[in-house]
Amino acid sequence: MKRLTFELEFITPAFIGGANQQAELRPASFVGLLRWWWRALKGECDIKRLREEEIKIFGGDGKMASPVYLRVEGDVRKGNNLINQCRLNAGVVYLYHFVTVRGKREFIEPDSRLKLTLIGKDEFLKHYIASFWALVFLGGVGARSRRGGGNLAVVGYEPKDLVEDFKISFTPTDNLREWLKENLKRAKELVGSPKTPCGEYGKYSTLPDPRNIDFNSVLILSPKEFNNWIEALNDIGNEFMKFRKIKNEQKNEQNKRNEEWVLDIAVFGLPLRYGKGEAVKVENTKEVITRRSSPVIIKVIKTPNGKYKWMALRLWGKFLPDGAKLRFRGYTKLPSFNLIEKFFQKFGGEVKEEGKNE
Known part of the structure; x- marks a missing residue:
């Protein structure tokens, strides 16, 4: 079994928590997000085959536990009045519409730090690492994550050589576009994405494959x-x-x-x-x-x-x-x-x- 720990910071407000809408870090939320990004990376057209492989990697079906243990911890700062911070920025208010219109909602403040730890065998760990890369650099956490909510940055990770073994980078370079393109390719390779993806009109949301398309047209x-x-x-x-x-x-x-x-x-x-x-x-x-x-x-x-x-x-x-x-x-x-x-x-x-x- 191998252990990999990421230190992260929120760079935008995160609207994540339980049913009572109180802001909190929940491991189950991160597991759900990693499953979603794994499916998006995989791009498998055969839905039955997709579900079978997903259960082997993440557990489920009421019978199989996940072969990878995930832990999230951090002493995050919480806020509940984002309207005052953003009221002079119409673009932010527009993207965070339901938060600013419906009033106060508790959120995790930007600059809050957390740690996410993964423990498992290489054959499964590589899928989690690829999905986690996509979550951090292509998506976000919690409500309004498709409109700039809950965006993360990697502050550091240990051990360094474990990530290097999988040949995927969590440290952006100056040529950001090319860096995103190359690491998206690598993430798709780690999850075993088919060389012939479902394409623009597949049955579920997937990440366009930079191996087959003009990356500038989708990012x-x-x-x-x-x-x-x-x-x-x-x-x-x-x-x-x-x-x-x-x-x-x-x-x-x-x-x-x-x-x-x-x-x-x-x-x-x-x-x-x-x-x-x-x-x-x-x-x-x-x-x-x-x-x-x-x-x-x-x-x-x-x-x-x-x-x-x-x-x-x-x-x-x-x-x-x-x-x-x-x-x-x-x-x-x-x-x-x-x-x-x-x-x-x-x-x-x-x-x-x-x-x-x-």
Whole structure:
């Protein structure tokens, strides 16, 4: 059995805890997140085979315990009034919408430290390490994790040689884009991701494989660095807000109804409410669908020199089952990723300048 301990820090507020919404570190939450990122890395099209392998690695089915022990500990600082910290930053308020609109919610404050320990055999440990890499550098922890909540940075880890044995890095370099690309490739190799992935319209959300696609089309980084997480998240939040509002204005100029515009932006995630709180609905499907996580992850990442950049990542996978339609008031439409593609294309010219700012 081998032991690997990571020292981490939260770089954005983390809305994570129990049912009573009190902020706390829970090992079960991290295990659930690692399972999710493992599936996203794996990209296995055969769902039965995927579940069988997942149970062997993470346990489950009421019969098998996980072959890897996970422990989370830390004396984190807690806050409960994020509105006061962010009230002058419209972009942050927009991304953290439900937190700022619904009032106070306890959260783990940025700069809080924690330790995560993994104990297990190499054959299983490698899957946890790959999933943990993806969680830290591509995602976040807790509510609003796809909009910059609960982002982490690795402060250090022991033993160093164990991570080196798996040939994956937890220390970003100045060429951040290339570093992310190469380590995502390695993470996919560690979990045994098929060389022929499910692709854009697979049955569940997966990470695009940089071995097969243009990485620039699915991952964008801010062309400049920021002094703190609020500045970084506020910048992309404002861009995201303007992008959606510009779309609305363009449709009005063409005498198209707001209802059609609402259906266009619904692919950024459900539930979506507009006007007097009316929700976009899903029809033409046997199952009742009221929620669909966004295929776009927005997050903050810490650079080697202690500055901050925002990042946006697009996930592959069907938005809704085949034939399902979005309905808002009297209008219906099949979901389309065209607007998401335009969002990533908007920054196409800017991200090419990234190397000049690092």
